[in-house]
Amino acid sequence: MPDIPSAGQLALVFAAIFAFVVGGGMSLLRLRAERLAPSRGEPGGRRSEALRVFSKVCVCAGVLLCAGVLAWHGISRGTWRPLEDNFEALVSLAFLLTLFVAYIQRSHPLRGLDWFIMPIVVLLLILAAVFGRTKPHAYLDTTWSLVHVTASFGGFVLFAIAGSVGGLYLYVNRRLRSKRLVPGQGFGSLERLEHLTLVFVTLGFALLTVGLVTGLVRVLEPHGRNSLGPEWYRNAKVWLTFIAWVVYALVLHSPINPAFRGKRMAFLSVLGFMLMIGTFVAVQFMPTR
Amino acid sequence: MQRLLLLGLNHTTAPLEVREKLAFGVKQRGEALASFARRFPGCEAVVLSTCNRVELYIARQAHGHPRVEEMVEFLAEFHQVPAASFQDHLYQKANELVVDHLFKVTASLDSMVLGETQILGQVREAYEAACQASAAGALLNPLFQRAIAVGKQVMHETALNEGRLSVASVAVDYARNIFEHFRDKTVLSIGAGKMSQLVLQGFVGLSVGQLLVCNRDALKAQGLADKFQGQAVGFDKLAAHLVAADIVVSSTGAPHPIITRRLFETIRRQRRYRPLFLIDIAVPRDVEPAVGEIDNVYLYNLDDLQQVVATTQSQRKDAVAAANAIVTRQVGEFAAWNRQRELGPAIHRLYSRYHQIAQDELARTLNKLPNIQEGEKAHLEDLARRIVNKLLHDPVQVLRESGGAHTPATQYLHALDKLFLLGAGDEREEGAASPGEEHRGLPKPDGLA
Numbered sequence: 001m002p003d004i005p006s007a008g009q010l011a012l013v014f015a016a017i018f019a020f021v022v023g024g025g026m027s028l029l030r031l032r033a034e035r036l037a038p039s040r041g042e043p044g045g046r047r048s049e050a051l052r053v054f055s056k057v058c059v060c061a062g063v064l065l066c067a068g069v070l071a072w073h074g075i076s077r078g079t080w081r082p083l084e085d086n087f088e089a090l091v092s093l094a095f096l097l098t099l100f101v102a103y104i105q106r107s108h109p110l111r112g113l114d115w116f117i118m119p120i121v122v123l124l125l126i127l128a129a130v131f132g133r134t135k136p137h138a139y140l141d142t143t144w145s146l147v148h149v150t151a152s153f154g155g156f157v158l159f160a161i162a163g164s165v166g167g168l169y170l171y172v173n174r175r176l177r178s179k180r181l182v183p184g185q186g187f188g189s190l191e192r193l194e195h196l197t198l199v200f201v202t203l204g205f206a207l208l209t210v211g212l213v214t215g216l217v218r219v220l221e222p223h224g225r226n227s228l229g230p231e232w233y234r235n236a237k238v239w240l241t242f243i244a245w246v247v248y249a250l251v252l253h254s255p256i257n258p259a260f261r262g263k264r265m266a267f268l269s270v271l272g273f274m275l276m277i278g279t280f281v282a283v284q285f286m287p288t289r
Numbered sequence: 290m291q292r293l294l295l296l297g298l299n300h301t302t303a304p305l306e307v308r309e310k311l312a313f314g315v316k317q318r319g320e321a322l323a324s325f326a327r328r329f330p331g332c333e334a335v336v337l338s339t340c341n342r343v344e345l346y347i348a349r350q351a352h353g354h355p356r357v358e359e360m361v362e363f364l365a366e367f368h369q370v371p372a373a374s375f376q377d378h379l380y381q382k383a384n385e386l387v388v389d390h391l392f393k394v395t396a397s398l399d400s401m402v403l404g405e406t407q408i409l410g411q412v413r414e415a416y417e418a419a420c421q422a423s424a425a426g427a428l429l430n431p432l433f434q435r436a437i438a439v440g441k442q443v444m445h446e447t448a449l450n451e452g453r454l455s456v457a458s459v460a461v462d463y464a465r466n467i468f469e470h471f472r473d474k475t476v477l478s479i480g481a482g483k484m485s486q487l488v489l490q491g492f493v494g495l496s497v498g499q500l501l502v503c504n505r506d507a508l509k510a511q512g513l514a515d516k517f518q519g520q521a522v523g524f525d526k527l528a529a530h531l532v533a534a535d536i537v538v539s540s541t542g543a544p545h546p547i548i549t550r551r552l553f554e555t556i557r558r559q560r561r562y563r564p565l566f567l568i569d570i571a572v573p574r575d576v577e578p579a580v581g582e583i584d585n586v587y588l589y590n591l592d593d594l595q596q597v598v599a600t601t602q603s604q605r606k607d608a609v610a611a612a613n614a615i616v617t618r619q620v621g622e623f624a625a626w627n628r629q630r631e632l633g634p635a636i637h638r639l640y641s642r643y644h645q646i647a648q649d650e651l652a653r654t655l656n657k658l659p660n661i662q663e664g665e666k667a668h669l670e671d672l673a674r675r676i677v678n679k680l681l682h683d684p685v686q687v688l689r690e691s692g693g694a695h696t697p698a699t700q701y702l703h704a705l706d707k708l709f710l711l712g713a714g715d716e717r718e719e720g721a722a723s724p725g726e727e728h729r730g731l732p733k734p735d736g737l738a
Contacts, residue, residue, distance in 0.1 A: 106682040176466060177581075179593045189562060258561040262585045 005087045005132050008077070009069050013091065016065035017125045020098075023058030025120035026051050041045070059098065059114075066095040066125075083149050087132025090280075094124040096157045100140070104161070108198075117163035144218045152211035156276055158204030159248070162197050163273030167264035169193040194262060197269050198254065203246045209254045212245060237282040244275035290633070291428050293350045293387040296360045296379060297337075299399065303378035310370050313338035316414070317579060321367055322422035326438030328363065329355050333429040335419040339411045341400065342445040346387065348428035351703060382582045388432065392616045392623075395440030397449065404449040409440040415736050432623070437510035439619045447616065449608040456484075460568045461491035464536055464595075467566050467587055473479045474500070477534035478502045478519075479527070479548075479686050481509040482572045487536045503530055505541075528552060532559045536566045536676040539575040557583065570594070635702050636685055638711045644679060647673040 005013070005134050030051040032106070038147040067089050070082045075085070082092040104110065172190060175181035219232045234239060251268045298308065313321055318336050325334045329390055333348035334353065346358055355363065361379065365372040381388050393399045395412045416433040419425040425433065444450050446475040476497045478485045481504040500519030504510035512522040522530055527547070531537065541547060548567070559664055569576040581588030589611065651673045656659060661669075688701050705711060 099668060172466065176463070176587055179589065179596070181463075181466060186464070189469040192469050197467070258563070261562055262564060264584075 001248055003067075005073060005129075008250070009072055009087075010129055011248055012065050012069045012072070013125055013129050016062045016069070016094075017063060017122055017129075018060045018120050019062035019277060020122050022267070023055045023062060024122075026058060027114050027118075027181050028053035028210055029156070030055065051156065053227050059102070061065060062103070062121075063095065063098050066098070070095060083146075085132070086283075087128050090128035090132060090151065093153055093156060094121045095155075095160070097124070100157060110165075110193075112167070112168050112187050113164055116167045117160065118234055120160050120164065123277075134184070142218070142221075144214050144221065148211055148214035148218055149215065151207045155204045155207035155211055156280070158200045158207065159244075159273045159276050162200035162269045164205060165193055165196045165200065166266035166269035166273075169197060169271070170263065171199075194265060197265060199250070200270070201248055201251045205245075205252055208241075208245055208248065212241060215241075235282075237279050240275050240279040241281055244272045244279065247272040247275065291348050292353075293384050293432070294347040294349070294357065294360070295387040296347075296357060296364075297342060297383040297392060298378045298380065298625055299342035299344075301378055303375065306377050307378050308341070308343060310339065310369055311338075311364060311375060313343065313409050315386060315418075317367075318418050319422055322419060322424045324367065325363065326422070329359075333426040334424045335415055335429055335433060337394075337412060337415040338410065342394070344394075346391065346429060348426065348432075354660045356639065374510045385620065388618045389621050390615065391432065392439045392620055393613075395436045396443035396612050397440070398443075398609065398612055403609065404451070406450055408445060409437065409444070417444075419520075426484075428627070431626075431689065434621055435619065438617060443494050443615050443700045446669065447608045449605065450519065450611050451608075455487070456570065456591065457487040457491045458598045460538075460570075460589065461495065463491070463587070464495070464566050466563055468535065468671055471497045474535040475499040475501060475533050476536045477530050478513065479502075479505070479524075479537065479539040479557055479575065480504055481513040481572065482540045485538055485540045486513060488540075488568060488570065489513070489517055489519075492536065492538075497536075500531075501530055501534065503527060504564045505601040521671060530555055530564075532556050534565065535563065536568070538568045538570070541575050542728075543571070543575060544573060546575055546577040548576040548580055550577050550583070553580050553583060553586070559576075561682045568594070631702060632688060635705055635711065636688065639685070639709060640677070640681060641704065642709065642711060644674065644675045647677045 003164055030048050033047045033051055070088060073091075074080055074082060082088045082095075097117060098121055101114060133198065169190060172181065172187050172193065176190070181187075208250065215238075245270050250260055251265050251272065254265045293544045298311065300308070313336055318338060321336055325332070329352070332353070335346040337344040337346065340541070345364070347355065347360065349355065360378060361372050364375070391397070391412075395409055397406065399405050400408055412433070412457040416425065416429075416437070419429065419433075436636070464471075471492075474497050476489070476492050477497070478489055478501065481698060483501060489500065500514070500517055501522045502514040502517075502519050503522050503524050504513070505524050507521065507523070513519070514521040531548070531553070537548075539548065562585055564585045564587065567580065568574055571586065572591060574588070576588055578588070580586055603611060650672075651669060655666060688705070696738050
């Protein structure tokens with residue numbers, strides 16, 4: 001059964017938002033501290049290291065708070081699946097995203113990635129706090145629904161990373177073209193950012209396709225509970241998802257049609273992700289069945 | 290009482306022709322240390338020889354040997370070159386100035402390329418060679434260990450080793466911002482001038498897949514291609530070479546642009562829109578500025594690269610100030626530690642000697658007073674001790690505070706030995722240190738504790 005989050009759970013969500021905002025802020029301050037430390041005649045390494053550790057602690061605290069919210073909400077509902085209502089789904093998306101980023105930053109560090117991802121995490125948590133309170137949804141009534149929701153959310157996480165890497169590509173590209181990039185700042189080469197975008201879009205595209213197909217099966221199922229109604233094809237969510245799918249298909253064409261590579265690919269990955277966010281927002285205004 | 294001496298020359302005082310005459314190879318360095326030890330027994334020595342400097346660090350007893358002229362003579366004899374051929378290029382420093390110089394050397398503040406880290410390894414090698422030859426002792430052991438620690442501290446705590454100072458290396462750094470791998474990349478050099486050579490040298494270090502040299506003068510192109518194991522190609526097929534290239538270094542003497550937007554638009558599709566890094570270091574420019582407006586083309590000219598060099602240099606001014614602050618603080622700490630190391634035994638001997646004299650005189654007086662009570666005897670002993678302490682308090686205080694430029698502690702210590710007939714014992718016992726040993730009272734540099 002869907003459950004509206006309690007005030008305590010919402011407080012934890014806001015605490016997580018605060019932790020992520022502070023952690024992200026520390027990450028930005030670190031760059032500034034490294035730049036200013038020598039002119040102050042103080043050891044830059046130590047200050048920067050302190051900010052790095054503080055930022056990491058904040059992000060870890062945010063992750064733990066998200067995990068705590070999910071556990072609390074799950075216990076109060078008596079279920080272990082963190083996708084059964086809107087609140088859980090959005091918090092678990094934010095949670096997955098931070099875990100994924102932590103993994104990437106540990107295995108192949110990419111400076112600046114958190115500047116793009118943390119705002120998405122914060123946005124998801126705000127959506128969870130706002131829409132989770134007012135519009136509880138029950139998603140997982142059939143196996144098709146479970147596969148649909150899991151694949152769609154998995155795709156969303158991968159597209160969020162692709163969009164963030166794409167955003168970072170556009171930032172580095174802009175700085176390079178305007179001759180304002182100081183070499184050696186660790187943002188990663190354009191070649192690497194392009195490759196990562198393509199990898200995450202490819203994986204996300206596969207999951208999104210599964211999500212689309214299972215969603216289609218769900219709405220066409222004669223006895224299924226179709227939340228979109230008989231005129232499902234006129235729903236904004238369907239159209240936004242389809243447009244996002246086409247956009248990502250274009251990105252996937254870049255190895256074949258190099259006209260889409262580089263800046264265009266990065267732009268399309270950011271555009272695709274914005275459409276995905278639009279889809280998620282559209283879902284919030286759909287009627288509950 | 291030990292005295293530190295440094296005799297050397299570096300890239301600022303001597304040209305390459307002089308430096309190479311005095312350079313020590315690995316084998317030669319061992320032989321030099323052995324020869325030095327035979328010639329000046331009891332004297333500590335470390336020989337630092339790099340492509341930019343040759344320096345001889347000595348620690349010997351005050352008023353002992355070798356003196357500076359003997360060190361010059363040693364260098365001349367060892368390398369079998371007349372002293373007159375290098376004497377004018379030498380610099381010499383003593384005591385605290387040696388510490389300051391060595392700390393600056395390891396911090397790369399005295400290097401040709403500011404902030405380079407190679408020097409730290411070279412100082413370490415020089416010190417290890419001296420340790421193997423048992424040439425480093427009570428003073429040079431802590432000095433070099435501290436110098437290496439200071440070098441590390443500067444590298445960790447300042448931005449001195451960040452950024453680059455040459456146009457060529459800035460170009461290479463920018464290439465790293467565009468490309469991740471270079472084994473599958475083609476570098477095209479248009480022109481075969483000196484600047485092209487410098488930039489190509491940087492790219493060759495990245496192990497690029499293919500290097501093409503294109504020049505109107507085929508012989509020159511072949512010469513440069515041979516130097517970097519590349520391939521000389523004809524200037525008439527420039528467009529085809531531009532299709533193959535990922536990185537282009539252009540430095541021809543052409544009066545007009547040779548790569549125009551129009552030319553580039555025609556080959557863009559053939560290039561499959563691959564990113565292209567164009568480095569135009571020619572004056573007048575070889576590449577039309579409009580080419581840089583095309584997507585996936587990154588055009589940098591000499592001004593752009595020099596601007597980055599200037600930026601990193603101005604950023605480095607701050608880093609240099611921070612590094613100098615660290616070095617100054619560490620030199621002060623080392624000097625204070627060394628002064629304490631040398632003063633301790635002398636003060637101890639001074640007090641021992643005068644307390645002994647007081648005790649002897651007291652004993653003689655007590656012999657003449659057979660009816661004295663134990664309590665009175667204790668009072669007299671206390672009196673004698675206090676008189677000695679009060680008499681010595683002021684001179685010892687002055688001695689402890691000495692060490693400035695105008696009142697060198699070594700002079701006071703020497704005077705102390707002579708005036709009070711202290712007779713220098715084995716001073717090494719107090720401050721002696723061997724490699725890897727912790728030096729008592731010498732604090733570790735910040736951040737390395």
